Amino acid sequence: MSDEAPWLDEAEMATWLALIGVVMRLPGALEVQLRRDADLNHFEYCVLVGLEHAEDDTMRMSDLAFLCNGSLSRLSHVARRLESEGLIERFACPDDGRSTLARLTAAGRERLAKAAPGHVKLVRNLVFDELDDDEMRQMGELAKRVLARIQA
Amino acid sequence: MSDEAPWLDEAEMATWLALIGVVMRLPGALEVQLRRDADLNHFEYCVLVGLEHAEDDTMRMSDLAFLCNGSLSRLSHVARRLESEGLIERFACPDDGRSTLARLTAAGRERLAKAAPGHVKLVRNLVFDELDDDEMRQMGELAKRVLARIQA
């Protein structure tokens, strides 16, 4: 932990305000579309996408929670809702009796299909259409390095 | 709204995952410190900081909500809590009968003083210590442009 200069200078403050602005506003912007097109919030969408990209559409709860950048408790509550809607199913892990596996159902895949096209369009519209290829890669690299610190 | 290519290529996806990771995890990381040091969540902290930087420590509710990247309804609920703790006070705007002004109290300033040093340290630790000056400015510029799209 750094232990120096008390506050941020002008350039740092400008950067921080822009970053925190994106952090605070992006989820809400994404959720408008997801709610309208597929009645999902952003975290629910991440869960379904995470499963879709996994082997056999199946993943351990705790791995899924990490992938989706949420707590296990949060995922557990969300999984109950998604399961009650038939979008995922849960079952005991054969290899480790402590673990639960979650799997995307056909209905879950259909729901995802309703959300995804509009979601991608929106992501392009909000982020990628604004950046050229160099800027996009630079943004990714910087975000990746900051993310590594947050996760540590 | 762009209306092209259906999904993100590999580099775009890597960028998106890093960006969304920061977006999802940063608030939680900040709140641990704020809760510990000053029993505030991040939005409450933003409200107090916003007022501290304003003329006469006073700002219209709707301007404050925009500055803090939240809805007016959210601010209204939070303002009730902060006011009941004596950290801010609210009063009618003399110029426009529809508006309410919020002002930071002495107690609010003290509470902020408990939170701020640790908050700045954490922000430096998570973000600015990772970036050199060029990278910091680049990040700020890119975030600013993306934020402009989100706000529009």
Place this chain on the structure above:
DNA sequence: CTAGATTTATTGAAGGTTCAATGAAGCAGG
């Protein structure tokens, strides 16, 4: 001038997230 539209703010209800507690399953050392 005034009727309707807009801006500003608050409120209650519904829904989602966090936090702490609980418990089951596996692991590690004696």
Place this chain on the structure above:
DNA sequence: CCTGCTTCATTGAACCTTCAATAAATCTAG
């Protein structure tokens, strides 16, 4: 083995945010 420690997951309560409804003040078009 069996005791304590760790991992994995769920749960309920408390808390926070969102959404829709409400209402007051201001603006605007005719």
